[in-house]
Amino acid sequence: MSASRLHRVAVLVLEGAKPLDVGIPAQVFATRASMPYEVRVCGAAPGLVTGGDGLSYYVTHGLDALGWADIVFVPGYRFPDREDPPEAVIEALIAAHDRGARLAAISTGAFALAATGLLDGKRATTHWHYARALAAKHPLVQLDENVLFVDEGSVLTSAGAASGIDLCLHVLRGDLGVAASNHAARRLVAAPYRSGGQAQYVPRSVPEPLGERFAATREWALHRLGEPLTLEALAQHAGVSPRTFSRRFVEDTGYTPMQWVMRARIDVARELLERSERSVEQIAGDVGLGTGANLRLHFQRILDTTPSEYRRTFTQGS
Secondary structure, rough: OOOOOOOOEEEEOOHHHHHHHHHHHHHHOOOOOOOEEEEEOOOOOOOEEEOOOOEEEEEOEEEHHHHHHOOOOOEOOOOOOOOOHHHHHHHHHHHHHHOOOEEEEOOOHHHHHHHHOOOOOOOOOOOOHHHHHHHHHHHOOOOOOOOOOEEOEEEEOOOOHHHHHHHHHHHHHHOOOOOHHHHHHHHHHOOOOOOOOOOOOOOOOHHHHHHHHHHHHHHHHHHOOOOOOOOHHHHHHHOOOOOHHHHHHHHHHHHOHHHHHHHHHHHHHHHHHHHHOHHHHHHHHHHHOOOHHHHHHHHHHHHOOOOOHHHHHOOOOO
């Protein structure tokens, strides 16, 4: 998607909206010279919306903003399992989707999307605390409670509030490319990329030093992507056996260590394609993939496109 086009973002604030959930898309996509987004915060009607956690919101836009937006974020809200949003809200969400807008839920905002029927037969996630309630209330939704976010194309869902940042950065990556997403992550002091498949939480207690070593090992690897990286080398840096490292790494990230390394290499290649004039062969060497043919093979497998097509997409209009 060309960075020269203005993208319109609506943040739909429902009764009981959680403040962090509201603030994440509003801040990530904040209207600024470096970001081709316009953000409108809206409610079922203009005026005061009673939020959760002691905060309320005064919104200047009503549901007309959903007819204007390219993407609609639905932040989480209190007691989502008790009753559905007003019928007018549900109808406006369906109309926006039918018009071509993407709908993205943060945390319990997934209940509002599920109420539209647009998640029926699709994968979705929500905050782990409400996962069983969502499955019971909307049994046609293919609930996956062990991921950070799910992208089903026109409908996207995320887990708890922090994973809303991951979802927003994922949207940015798709709209503007890796460089813009990484820039936003630095501005937010957030991890530049956590995969949607990463677990919401580790299912058992893991000693804190081990978690710290794994984070340090990932950082260490990111600075050495142009060099040979093996499972044994990563495990040695982490100070555990390759078998232990591999098992715990999958639990932490959703990928095997070498899958993660490959995706990190492709991410760096994407940024170089966006921001440099280096050839595909040169970039392949830069990211540790050796040859242009090898880069093209993995680029196609992971992103379903070629490096040349990707470069053309993100240099149009620049």
